[in-house]
Amino acid sequence: MTKRTRPRAGLVALAAVVMTATALTSPAQAARHAAGHEATRTAIEAAVEAGVPGVTAEARDTDGVWRTAVGVGDLRTGAPRGVRDRFRVGSITNTFVATVLLQMAAERKLSLDDSVEQHLPGVVAGNGNDGRTITVRQLLNHTSGLYDYVSEPAYYRKYLLGDGFLRHRFDTLAPGQRLAVAFSHPPLFRPGARHAFSHTNDLLAALIVEKTGSSYEDEVRRRIVEPLGLRATSHPGTGTLPPRPSGRGYSKLFFDTLPDRIDDVTAFQGSQVWGDGDIISSARDLNRFYRALMRGKLLPPRQLAELKTTVVNPDLPISSYGLGIERLEMGCGETIWYHDGGTVGSLTFVATTEDGRHQFTFNYNGDWEVSQLLPTLNAEFCDGE
Numbered sequence: 001m002t003k004r005t006r007p008r009a010g011l012v013a014l015a016a017v018v019m020t021a022t023a024l025t026s027p028a029q030a031a032r033h034a035a036g037h038e039a040t041r042t043a044i045e046a047a048v049e050a051g052v053p054g055v056t057a058e059a060r061d062t063d064g065v066w067r068t069a070v071g072v073g074d075l076r077t078g079a080p081r082g083v084r085d086r087f088r089v090g091s092i093t094n095t096f097v098a099t100v101l102l103q104m105a106a107e108r109k110l111s112l113d114d115s116v117e118q119h120l121p122g123v124v125a126g127n128g129n130d131g132r133t134i135t136v137r138q139l140l141n142h143t144s145g146l147y148d149y150v151s152e153p154a155y156y157r158k159y160l161l162g163d164g165f166l167r168h169r170f171d172t173l174a175p176g177q178r179l180a181v182a183f184s185h186p187p188l189f190r191p192g193a194r195h196a197f198s199h200t201n202d203l204l205a206a207l208i209v210e211k212t213g214s215s216y217e218d219e220v221r222r223r224i225v226e227p228l229g230l231r232a233t234s235h236p237g238t239g240t241l242p243p244r245p246s247g248r249g250y251s252k253l254f255f256d257t258l259p260d261r262i263d264d265v266t267a268f269q270g271s272q273v274w275g276d277g278d279i280i281s282s283a284r285d286l287n288r289f290y291r292a293l294m295r296g297k298l299l300p301p302r303q304l305a306e307l308k309t310t311v312v313n314p315d316l317p318i319s320s321y322g323l324g325i326e327r328l329e330m331g332c333g334e335t336i337w338y339h340d341g342g343t344v345g346s347l348t349f350v351a352t353t354e355d356g357r358h359q360f361t362f363n364y365n366g367d368w369e370v371s372q373l374l375p376t377l378n379a380e381f382c383d384g385e
Contacts, residue, residue, distance in 0.1 A: 037066045039383035040376065044070050044362065047372035053250050054081035057362035058283035059380055060291065067283070073247025073365060075262070086232050086246045086282050087363045089348050090341025093279040094202045098140050098324025099293060100209050100219050102303040109212050112137040112306065112323075119208045123179065128186040136208060138191050139201040140323040141311050147185035148198035149178045159272060160344060162255045169268040172238060175203055175275060195311045195321055199276045206275025216275055228292055232282035236270030242280045249345025252368040262366075265345040277343050286350040287359035293325075294337065294356035308337070308354075332382035342367060351377060 037059055044055045047070075054071030067083040104110050116124050116139065117131035124131030129146065138144040149155060155178075158164045159171075182200040189196070206216045213219045217235040225233050234243060251265040270278050281289075292298050299307060310320035310327050318329045328336050328351070338351035347364040360380045 037068070037380070039379040040066075040360075041068055041070070043372055043376040043379040044068065047364065047369065047376065050371055051366070051369040052364045052372075053366045054247055055362055055364055056081050056083055056085045056087075056247075056283055057360070058083065058287055059358070059360045060287045061358040075248065075250065075264070079247075081247050081365065082245050084232070084245055084282060084284070085363070085365075086234075086242050086244070086280050087348065087365065088242060088249070088273075088277070088341075088343045088346045089279050089281050089286065089350075090273070090277045090343040090346065091199070091202070092281075092286065092339045092341035092348060092350055093273075093275070093277050094140075094205075094324040095293070095339050096220050096224060096279060096289075096324075097202060097205050097209060097216070097275070098307065099298055100213075100216075100223055101136065101140065101205060102299050102307060102323065103223055104209075104212050105306075106300050106303045110136065110208070112140070116204060116208070119211045120204065123207070124183065124204070126183045129183045134191045136205070137306075137323070139205045139208075141309075141321055142195050142197045142201050143192050143311055144198070144201050145187040145189040145191050145193065145196070146198050146200045146204075147182045147188060148196075148200055149182040149203075150199045152181045152185065155181045160253075162253045165251075165253055165265070165268075165344065166263070169265070170240060171272070172269055173272045173274075175207060178203060195313050196315075197321075202276035203274075220279075224289065224298065228285075228288055228297075230281065230285040230288060232280075233285045233289075234280050235278055236280060239270050240267040242266075247365045250366045251345045268344060273343060277341065283361040283363065286348075286361040287352075290337070290350055290352040290361075291356050291359050294352050294354060328377075330378060330382055332378070334381045336377070336381055338377075340373075347373070349373065349377065351381070353381075 044057055047055055053075055054073050056069045059066045069081040069083045071081055073079050073081040105112055113135050115132050116134045120131060134144045159168055209216045209219050248264050249266045250262050253263050255261050296304055307323045307325060310322045313319045313321050320327045325337050325339055328338055336351045336353060341348040345367055347367055350361040352359045362376060
């Protein structure tokens with residue numbers, strides 16, 4: 001979070017607080033509390049006390065389903081957050097895209113070792129960028145070396161900061177415009193050399209879905225949303241607001257003279273995050289998706305094993321990155337699979353145990369307070385009574 005690259009806020013946020021992980025838990029606490037989720041609710045309340053406007057959350061485990069909502073969904077009216085709120089999931093979109101591509105691999109419509117050039121000829125080119133040397137797998141595990149278009153200073157100022165965001169929030173952006181920003185920079189390293197998260201990878205992955213099948217939105221809907229009955233999950237297209245029920249989204253846009261100013265940023269053009277952060281969902285739907293994924297309901301065994309084959313994340317030693325999903329070793333000894341998603345006005349975490357018996361999703365409708373992210377995960381997956 002220190003870089004304020006909101007569409008991928010959680011990774012940096014975790015890195016900032018990871019040193020507290022072992023202090024928060026111990027191996028003796030690995031047994032889950034049987035009922036109540038008191039520690040989880042306390043951590044969520046602490047996030048609101050620290051400045052998050054509101055939080056909605058759901059946990060599913062062998063004891064059933066637990067939901068809570070704390071704080072407000074609308075700072076102007078004081079309306080509370082709801083347990084069925086829909087919200088922008090940001091980079092959690094990547095797990096959906098990776099699942100679709102792995103299904104296509106199982107159907108022999110593509111190979112993870114295909115070059116990007118095979119599916120998107122001429123797209124990755126210029127300034128040393130070469131789609132012939134990058135594979136689909138390297139897009140999904142973020143070892144391509146491609147520059148992250150969100151990190152480009154001029155782009156960031158124009159679309160994510162202060163007056164730039166407010167002036168351009170309703171601009172329509174085609175994928176090619178964002179890719180042009182990325183390819184105006186040389187790659188950060190040779191493909192396969194190491195892991196570094198880049199939204200450029202995920203945008204290209206969504207484009208490969210479209211080249212291999214029908215539209216990216218239709219493929220996600222047909223392969224995941226409809227079979228699992230994810231009634232709260234949708235794509236905004238060029239829409240600007242999430243469907244109801246939903247709270248408002250808030251951001252500190254970093255105005256130079258008003259660093260603590262909070263703006264309502266609920267409305268912005270969905271095309272600006274198409275393919276790498278546009279999906280809108282709910283805690284219920286995300287838990288159902290991750291449960292089905294880990295239980296092999298969406299992928300054959302070979303492709304599920306590919307999904308869970310990880311590379312080291314040098315920015316976060318306790319985490320490693322698979323194909324659109326991450327593995328996190330908690331301080332208590334529990335291992336979870338997760339993804340985080342940040343976009344302007346929203347921060348989301350979804351996590352699951354590998355056996356698919358326990359899922360937990362929570363969403364903040366503010367994007368600036370991150371101190372309780374890891375403590376909340378610890379409370380749910382580690383703290384005992």
